[in-house]
Amino acid sequence: MASQEIDALTSALARLPGFGPRSARRAVLHLVKKREGALAPLRAALVAVEERLATCGICGNVDTTDPCGICTDPRRDDRALCVVEDVSDLWALDRSRLFPGRFHVLGGRLSALEGIRPEDLAIDSLLARVAGGGVDEVVLAMNATLEGQTTAHYLAERLEKFPVRLTQLAHGLPVGGELDYLDEGTLAQALRARRPVA
Amino acid sequence: MASQEIDALTSALARLPGFGPRSARRAVLHLVKKREGALAPLRAALVAVEERLATCGICGNVDTTDPCGICTDPRRDDRALCVVEDVSDLWALDRSRLFPGRFHVLGGRLSALEGIRPEDLAIDSLLARVAGGGVDEVVLAMNATLEGQTTAHYLAERLEKFPVRLTQLAHGLPVGGELDYLDEGTLAQALRARRPVA
Structure with missing residues (x-):
């Protein structure tokens, strides 16, 4: 019944993560009912992002400028470099606003299953950045998955020859985590990394 | 950290029903990572809908043409008119593809609480359509809420003088409904409207 244009909008929205056909329909209805208040701002925001979207040539972040806002921010500390798998991890x-340094996006993780090899990731550019000097610490902020940790180990080996401190995110109980509901892997990590009470 | 444009897109998406700040961020990330496959089609669909969006002057449906696709469809039966509260109900x-006739959108329901009176709804245009002749049956397809049913009763009174059959949607068990989990109101309606086993 709905016109071709409305159908097209519904299916474009339905393909977003977190949306399905039903919620997309509700969103479209909201948009067509609030044309000035919702449809126009969303269209303008999309157009603006699409026009200016760029992948940062230095760190791999997605932003509307290249180099991105983080790489060009003079208040950030060049000496600390945080390596992440994906742009979502960087964001x-x-x-959290707790890391004052720069970032480097690998664009994935090593995976034998998916056939992702070191040359498929932004590892050469990472090594070049570290070799360029001025970096004291590299935080290997991979996901706490088997593949993430494999990637971190691989990077640690490649970075060994540089005079930098290699660190990784702490593993343990998440804030609000109840022992009873946590998996054994997390409990084992938390126990192994236990610290004296301050 | 994210640029102004990306922030604006995130908050425009976060205002859609079914979306919050967190899911909007995930959707924006999906959009910026799949520029060609996701961002461009969504932008194009939004622009197309916005350019051609129109409220049907006959029935109140929202479509990309005025009169809308339903009002202009020659295969539909002019003799049956289904009155609904909102465009979402029409959709x-x-x-369901089970109603072969035309529609009429009231644009709301009577509500003493919200101060919505008969003159705030598209009731005059409904009466004019029925007075125009050619309509045999008016289905009062209001929501099964107190206000929806009040509206249906009001419309029934206003339509009484016309030679049309007034009907309403059946109330009862929803498909898949388990007696144990249904509210008493629904059970009472289902029992009151019980039918002989075929």
């Missing part, structure tokens, strides 16, 4: 860490 | 009924 998540950056939201 | 939901139309998706």
Whole structure:
């Protein structure tokens, strides 16, 4: 019944993560009912992002400038470099506002299963950045998955020859985590890394 | 950290029903990573809908043409008119493909609480359509809420003088509904409207 244009919008929205056909329909209805208040701003925001979207040539972040806002921010500390698997990880860490340094996005993780090899990731550019000097610490902020940790080990080997401190994120209980509900792997990590009470 | 443009897109998406700040961020990330495959089609679909969006002058449906696709469809039966509260109800009924007639959108329901009176709804245009003749049956497809049913009763009174059959949607068990989990109101309706076993 709905016109071709409305159907096309519904299916474009339905392909977003977190959306399905039903919620996309609800969103489209909201958009067509609030044309000025919702449809126009969303269209303008999409157009603006699409026009200016760029992948940072230095770190691999996605931003509307190249180099990105993080690489060009003069308040950031060049001496600390945080290596992440994906842009989403960079955004998540950056939201915490706790890491004052720069980032480097690998663009994935090593995976024998998916056939992802070191040359498929932005490892050469990482080594070049570290070899360029001025970096004291490289944080290997891979996901706490088997493949993430394999990638971290591989990077640690490749970075060994440089005079930098290699660190990784702490493993343990998440905030609010109840022992009873946590998996054994997390409990084992938390126990192994236990610290004296301050 | 994210640029102004990306932030604007995130908040425009976060205001859609079914989306919050977190899922909007995930969707934006998906969009910026799949520029050709996701961002461009969504932008194009939004622009197309925005350019051609129109409210049907006959029934109140939202479509990309005025009169809308339903009002202009020659295969539909002019003799049956289904009155709904909102465009979303029209779309939901139309998706079922079981109603072959035309629709009329009131644009809301009578509500003493929200101060919505008969003159705030598209009731005059409904009466004019029925007075125009050619309509045999008016289905009062209001929501099964107190306000929806109040609206249906009000419309029934206003339509009484016309030689049309007034009907309403059946109330009862939803498909897959388990007695144990249904509210008493629904059970009472289902029992009251019980039918002989075929």
